[in-house]
Amino acid sequence: MSRLPATPLSATAYVEQALVSLKARGLRLTTPRRRVVQLLADATHPLSAYDIKDLLAQQNTPVDTVSVYRVLEHLESLHLIHKVGSMGKVVACQRTHTPCQQTTNTSHPTEGHHHWHVLLLCVGCGQVSEAEAGEHLAQFAQRLHHEQQFMPQSGSLEVKGWCSQCQSPTS
Numbered sequence: 001m002s003r004l005p006a007t008p009l010s011a012t013a014y015v016e017q018a019l020v021s022l023k024a025r026g027l028r029l030t031t032p033r034r035r036v037v038q039l040l041a042d043a044t045h046p047l048s049a050y051d052i053k054d055l056l057a058q059q060n061t062p063v064d065t066v067s068v069y070r071v072l073e074h075l076e077s078l079h080l081i082h083k084v085g086s087m088g089k090v091v092a093c094q095r096t097h098t099p100c101q102q103t104t105n106t107s108h109p110t111e112g113h114h115h116w117h118v119l120l121l122c123v124g125c126g127q128v129s130e131a132e133a134g135e136h137l138a139q140f141a142q143r144l145h146h147e148q149q150f151m152p153q154s155g156s157l158e159v160k161g162w163c164s165q166c167q168s169p170t171s
């Protein structure tokens with residue numbers, strides 16, 4: 001199992017990965033679907049399905065909300081976006097991961113697992129970034145398995161705080 005890279009995905013790499021994954025799902029890569037993926041890749045702030053719909057309308061690519069939701073559902077089940085639970089919005093996953101072939105390995109539930117995400121939410125400017133903490137969460141998952149007999153499959157953690165730009169002493 002390859003290790004997660006230390007640097008976040010570029011927008012181009014994200015789009016490429018997402019489109020390959022959607023195609024592997026059997027979805028046609030229509031213009032609206034490509035635009036949704038591109039918007040998510042470029043966004044620095046979490047977006048709701050309605051935000052996406054409005055932005056696409058501004059780009060003269062009108063898409064109905066149901067279609068936006070459907071793409072988001074696929075992207076979420078592919079672990080390509082994260083729901084920001086407290087906001088009802090989504091962000092693109094900034095970490096690369098090869099599509100998971102085996103969703104549950106019952107004998108080694110947490111071995112090599114990569115569906116662990118830590119989202120950093122800035123309360124100042126609303127930006128969301130993703131931290132590299134997969135290993136620690138995997139260890140925590142292992143503990144859950146041993147101590148609580150709970151078999152974790154994936155997880156995400158939202159950490160609220162101040163981004164580097166919002167930490168200036170004048171603010």
Ligand SMILES: [Zn+2]
Binds near residue numbers: 092116
């Ligand atoms: Zn992620």
Ligand SMILES: [Zn+2]
Binds near residue numbers: 122127162163
């Ligand atoms: Zn900030």
